[in-house]
Amino acid sequence: MAIEAPSPTPSPTPEALRLPLVAAPMAGLTHSAFRRLVGELGGAAALTSEMLAGTRLLVERPDSPYLRRRPGDGPVIYQLLLRDARRLDEIVDRLRPCHPDGIDLNCACPAGGVRALGGGAALFEDAPRLGGILRELRRLWSGPLSVKIRLGHSPVDGWEQRLRDRLAMLRDHGVDRLTIHPRFAVDRLTRPARPALLPWLCAEAGLPVVANGDIAGPATVAAHPEYYAACSGLMLGRIAVVRPWIFAAWQAGAGWSAPSAAAVWRRAADHIAEDFPAATAARRLRQFTGWYARNFAYGHILAGRVRHLEDLATLRDVAEAFLADDPATVASPPLHDL
Ligand SMILES: Cc1cc2nc3c(=O)[nH]c(=O)nc-3n(C[C@H](O)[C@H](O)[C@H](O)COP(=O)(O)O)c2cc1C
Incomplete structure (x- = not known):
């Protein structure tokens, strides 16, 4: 009598693979033309503008490639690069005609020029200045408010407590959601991201967390679904520029054929x-x-x-x-x- 091998039970798709996918902010790349392209290809739950320097925004028209949005783009989150709360009422007013689906504050950019001006990762290090901006932003903007962060400047002793304190501060200032790119500012993009920290970060944040950093496709998440299980979304950066169809391909799963x-x-x-x-x-x-x-x-x-x-x-x-x-x-x- 032939003995049939039991057919393998298909393993269930990890929930983490079904998280909403968000296109990352990328300076020089995630302008209106790119957002239109991703919108046409489909699959992204939201797109983020490139970082928009606060006072420079005051001279932009709503139809400039930094601000412009088209109905097919889907939800667009506008990211601000700020170093203080000056003229923030005018800056937010400049965004209002674009009907942002969210405003994001850049507290993650490690670029020397940005940090020298006190923005991005440098703002994250300066609690009083950050608090002043968040208070004003929250007063002026009642829609979804998010902040994009890294783990801090560098892994010096006590970085975990500093980060915990900062997360509590973001919560206390009425931030609705975080994007966490689990690298330190000194890592820039050269050292690997540390997604194994995400479960701890989500627990400490006490806010919905969108995970970002080195997610190259479903295989990254499938390899360690436990890292992403507590997250509320996944943000894709460089891979989205290389393969703007990644969102559609991810949602469709196997059998999807890539466009030319x-x-x-x-x-x-x-x-x-x-x-x-x-x-x-x-x-x-x-x-x-x-x-x-x-x-x-x-x-x-x-x-x-x-x-x-x-x-x-x-x-x-x-x-x-x-x-x-x-x-x-x-x-x-x-x-x-x-
Ligand atoms: C060319 C380039 C420009 C970027 N510009 C921004 C930006 O404007 N604002 C921001 O928060 N992050 C910016 N980033 C960081 C990305 O949003 C993202 O955090 C980083 O690339 C890691 O994600 P990835 O591994 O999916 O690419 C930029 C990254 C690159 C490569």
Whole structure:
């Protein structure tokens, strides 16, 4: 008598894989043209603008590529880069015509220039200044208010207690939600994120936490669903620029077929050309293409060819020539600095 092997019981999909997916704020990249592209491809629960420097925002028109939104974009959260509460009433008023689905305060950016001005990660280190901004922001803005943070400046003795104190402060100031990128500011993007800390961070935060950092796709979460189980969402940064269809692909699961990489690039280029004046459009398309090139086995050739091109039409021609050869794609694009 033949003995049949029992068929394996399919393991249930971890709940963490079903968390809402949010597109991260990325300077120079998550402008209106990119948000339009992701909206068209689908799957993102919300998109975040790039960081918008408070007083610079005062000269932006609501239809500028930093602020503009289209109905198909889905929910858009506007991220502010602030160093104090000066003119915050005017800054928030400038955002109101965009009907933000949330305002986010950047307390995470480790870039030297931003920190030197007292914004981003430096603001997170300065409790009185941060408190002043949050009090005013909460007074002026009754919609969803979130803060994007790292773990602190560096892993010096006592960093856990400093972070605990700061989390309590954010709660006390009426923040509704946090995005936690579990790296220290000194790690920048070079050291790996520490998602194993997320369960502890969620418990300490006492607020919904969106997890961010090195999430390259469902496999990252499936490898350790316990890290993400207490989170309320997942934020995708670099992988979303390389593969703007990641949100749709993630939601659809197996059997989803990726769009043509050339068609997505072309669409991004069209959207950028439509939203930006020519000189800025070339810069933005160059930036996007530098990341997008990572889809391809020989993408460094494309990235190298466009790196110094100032003219939009030439840039498009050069990229189209590369894409016309139907270049081989890679399974896992590199996300680290090249
Ligand atoms: C080019 C670039 C620009 C970024 N700009 C911002 C920004 O404007 N505001 C912000 O909070 N984080 C910014 N970040 C950080 C990302 O939002 C995110 O926290 C980081 O890339 C880690 O997530 P990932 O591993 O999914 O990319 C930027 C990252 C990159 C690579």
